Amino acid sequence: MKNLSKKHIKLFFVILLLLLVAIFILPVSIPLILAFITALILNPIVRWFIKKFKLNRKLAVTIVFLLFILIISTIGTYAVTKIIGQVINFAENVPTYIIQLKDQVLEWEKDLDHFSEDLPAELIEEVKTQIQSTTTSLSNNVREMLQIEDIAKVASKIPDYLVSFIVYLIALFLFMLEIPRLKAIAYSHLKESTADKVKFMNDRLSYVILGFFKAQFLVSIVIFIVTLIGLYIIVPEYALIMSLIIWIIDFIPIIGSIAILGPWSLYMLITGDLFIGGQLAILAIILLAIRRTVEPKVMGKHIGLSPLATLIAMYIGLKLLGILGFIVGPLLVIAFNSAKEAGIIKTNFKV
Incomplete structure (x- = not known):
């Protein structure tokens, strides 16, 4: 009974520790977790380089890491450049899009007047009010999304993202080097x-x-x-x-x-x-x-x-x-x- 009680106490503390890790540590460890997962994914490629070219692990890891950096930087640079260009172009044309939308709403109102001559005037007025309200709300929402303050908030977070990315890259390289040792440590605690x-x-x-x-x-x-x-x-x-x-x-x-x-x-x-x-x-x-x-x-x-x-x-x-x-x-x-x-x-x- 005493042994059973000790087991329950140990299990309780293990579960409590896991919950604390999940709640407090996991959310701030995302770059490290991603680095570890990426290292596991790239590890078969590292093993292939070692086997194919008779390299030591450090050299194989360096080659795979540099190739990985080259690929993501090439794709990232091209994609970010294009996306920023399109976002700027869209932001510049937002007033034009809003005007086009309002013109379309006016055309709808004319068509509504033409097809609803026999309907009650109160109903027609209510429909027009709802259309105008929706259009105005949509225009205001778009303007709010593109306010300078919101863009500045996003820009202010770039240093944090940059630090996280640098931590991710450093942790990735170290995890790639340490995977065999981490496996050995894990296996040493197992039957x-x-x-x-x-x-x-x-x-x-x-x-x-x-x-x-x-x-x-x-x-x-x-x-x-x-x-x-x-x-x-x-x-x-x-x-x-x-x-x-x-x-x-x-x-x-x-x-x-x-x-x-x-x-x-x-x-x-x-x-x-x-x-x-x-x-x-x-x-x-x-x-x-x-x-x-x-x-x-x-x-x-x-x-x-x-x-x-x-x-x-x-x-x-x-x-x-x-x-x-x-x-x-x-x-x-x-x-x-x-x-x-x-x-x-x-x-x-x-x-």
């Missing part, structure tokens, strides 16, 4: 039978994680190509930058490409450009159909995780951990499945 199970789980987890990102990348390439072709036909002047933005957003399954194409299509329809608005709506439906048909096959082939399980994991991860949850959620599900396959977790019970 031989448990260590074998954990090694099996680790190998399986590495394979599945690589498969997960490979599957997401393959699906995203299909989405990007179809989006680029579609936008070159519809709006060639914005095709490349909008395809890149949609490609990035489409990695988020709960939101997807519809988050960009939906409002864009709606705006074009409201402003009277039914042809382009309709084409954008059709493109959004095509992209949604492609993801819903291609993703299950690719995901199932590479990781054996159903799209439903992935969606649930990402949504719960988002609610608990924010944007980081989109990555951590599915990884936890994959880790659980790997632990179950290794025999560490048993679920063959009956109620």
